[in-house]
Amino acid sequence: TFSQAKPHIALVGGGPAGYYAAQQLLKGNPHIVVDIYEKLPVPFGLVRFGVAPDHPEVKNVINSFTQTALNERCHFFGNIEVGKDISLKSLRDSYTAVVLCYGAADDKMLGIPGENLSNVLSARSFVGWYNGNPDDKNLPVDLDCESAIVLGHGNVAVDVARILLTPTNILEKTDITEHSLEILRKSRIQKVYIVGRRGPLQVAFTIKELREMINLPNTRTIIQPPDVEGLDKIIQDIPRPRRRLTELMFKSAVAPSPEMAQLWVQASREWRLVFLRSPVEICQTAGGKVGGVKFIVNKLHVSDQGSCSPVNSNKLQGDNLETQKAVPTDSVETINCGLVLRSIGYRSLPLDNMLPFDENKGVIQHQQSRVHNNKDLYCTGWSANGPVGVILGTMSDAFETGKVVLEDIENGTLLCKERSKRENLVAQIKDKAVTFSDWLKIDKSECAAGELVGKPREKLIDVQQMLSIARS
Numbered sequence: 001t002f003s004q005a006k007p008h009i010a011l012v013g014g015g016p017a018g019y020y021a022a023q024q025l026l027k028g029n030p031h032i033v034v035d036i037y038e039k040l041p042v043p044f045g046l047v048r049f050g051v052a053p054d055h056p057e058v059k060n061v062i063n064s065f066t067q068t069a070l071n072e073r074c075h076f077f078g079n080i081e082v083g084k085d086i087s088l089k090s091l092r093d094s095y096t097a098v099v100l101c102y103g104a105a106d107d108k109m110l111g112i113p114g115e116n117l118s119n120v121l122s123a124r125s126f127v128g129w130y131n132g133n134p135d136d137k138n139l140p141v142d143l144d145c146e147s148a149i150v151l152g153h154g155n156v157a158v159d160v161a162r163i164l165l166t167p168t169n170i171l172e173k174t175d176i177t178e179h180s181l182e183i184l185r186k187s188r189i190q191k192v193y194i195v196g197r198r199g200p201l202q203v204a205f206t207i208k209e210l211r212e213m214i215n216l217p218n219t220r221t222i223i224q225p226p227d228v229e230g231l232d233k234i235i236q237d238i239p240r241p242r243r244r245l246t247e248l249m250f251k252s253a254v255a256p257s258p259e260m261a262q263l264w265v266q267a268s269r270e271w272r273l274v275f276l277r278s279p280v281e282i283c284q285t286a287g288g289k290v291g292g293v294k295f296i297v298n299k300l301h302v303s304d305q306g307s308c309s310p311v312n313s314n315k316l317q318g319d320n321l322e323t324q325k326a327v328p329t330d331s332v333e334t335i336n337c338g339l340v341l342r343s344i345g346y347r348s349l350p351l352d353n354m355l356p357f358d359e360n361k362g363v364i365q366h367q368q369s370r371v372h373n374n375k376d377l378y379c380t381g382w383s384a385n386g387p388v389g390v391i392l393g394t395m396s397d398a399f400e401t402g403k404v405v406l407e408d409i410e411n412g413t414l415l416c417k418e419r420s421k422r423e424n425l426v427a428q429i430k431d432k433a434v435t436f437s438d439w440l441k442i443d444k445s446e447c448a449a450g451e452l453v454g455k456p457r458e459k460l461i462d463v464q465q466m467l468s469i470a471r472s
């Protein structure tokens with residue numbers, strides 16, 4: 001009978017959402033078997049290819065993913081892209097349920113003239129380049145210029161700015177890729193602008209990232225005092241943790257400690273936090289290179305039941321910070337630079353054209369992880385809820401999804417398929433797939449290569465190289 005049959009669940013994507021969902025499923029039902037299908041030959045998604053190389057502590061989650069992966073009821077099929085190597089339909093035909101957790105593989109565009117110039121890069125690709133994503137290994141990064149502009153006020157924007165300004169003798173001790181280190185060593189960049197369309201109360205980066213920027217060696221922080229004017233009067237009304245972040249911005253702009261001020265005077269590099277600017281055009285030099293970005297200057301309005309009223313900073317309340325909109329003024333301004341990094345957000349893509357997908361938000365349509373009108377299909381993580389937030393948020397999402405699937409198994413909504421169906425499918429992809437023990441070989445080889453040069457690991461950046469080690 002079905003109650004004795006084993007539920008087999010396929011997870012699409014081996015990032016945090018996939019591993020946390022697997023953990024919950026394995027814990028909640030002693031019979032469940034979980035198969036993780038991953039496009040790349042290596043697991044862990046953005047923990048490997050997103051999280052900054054100088055944040056090794058964040059990557060400790062890999063230890064708990066490895067625990068999950070070593071459970072004998074959990075299988076990893078790397079190097080298998082769903083939608084290309086196997087179809088979503090064949091997974092649905094062969095498994096009790098399919099959980100989509102394939103992240104966000106694209107990024108938002110600005111849609112302005114000049115965006116296609118050669119040194120205008122997406123932060124997503126730039127991050128992939130220094131973190132060893134095989135897709136980004138040939139990104140043409142030109143750091144033979146003095147200034148860079150990073151567009152966006154989130155943690156990814158701050159990550160890329162920090163990598164541009166961190167001395168390479170510090171980066172050398174991380175798992176940053178060797179090919180990017182070579183280019184960073186020759187970098188002439190002295191100045192990085194981090195530009196956002198709204199004000200200091202709407203930034204999306206967090207205090208840890210700001211603190212790291214302020215403490216960068218040989219680098220001064222410039223936040224213009226008029227930009228933070230009046231913030232001291234409302235700071236006590238701002239809910240934490242934004243209050244502490246705002247305090248730090250205010251202090252850095254207006255009253256840095258004497259030691260800090262002294263260090264900043266001597267610094268040869270600088271970063272500037274720029275507010276209330278929306279890019280309208282990327283300008284070209286006569287030689288066809290990036291010459292700068294033209295911005296329109298914004299002011300902030302609170303949107304109140306459809307009507308817009310100017311912000312009165314004395315009346316700012318924590319709960320209306322998020323609803324303040326940037327509206328353009330008549331002023332324009334150009335900032336010169338030779339590199340532009342666009343960091344205005346990631347975007348998920350529909351895996352299959354049958355999938356109910358919200359094109360506007362770039363997410364799969366679902367209710368409590370249950371994909372609309374598709375009984376055996378679930379989704380979680382960034383592909384379900386949008387590319388925002390940290391691993392902890394992805395973890396709660398994925399645990400919830402795991403519970404929903406377990407509930408639907410318990411209440412009989414999901415029925416186990418014949419075991420041979422899953423076995424046949426696995427037999428089809430077996431030769432191409434990289435297993436978790438294959439990954440452990442790649443891991444070992446990367447760590448050994450890293451040890452030779454004083455790094456935690458030297459990542460392989462080429463799929464063929466990964467495969468040849470996996471198969472050795």
Ligand code: FAD
Pocket residue numbers: 012013014015016017018037038039040043044045046047050051052055058080081082083101102103104105127156159351380381382383388389390391392394
């Ligand atoms: P992902 O991590 O993107 O995993 C999705 C996986 O699916 C990938 O491995 C992908 O290869 C695979 N996949 C895609 N398509 C297919 C397909 N068709 N078939 C099979 N597999 C497929 N959070 C923190 O807590 N701390 C940080 O310091 C931090 N830094 C970050 C830095 C950057 C640059 C970015 C972008 C994010 C950062 N985050 C950080 C957030 C964190 O990475 C995310 O919360 C988390 O990775 C989302 O997990 P996910 O599994 O939904 O997506």
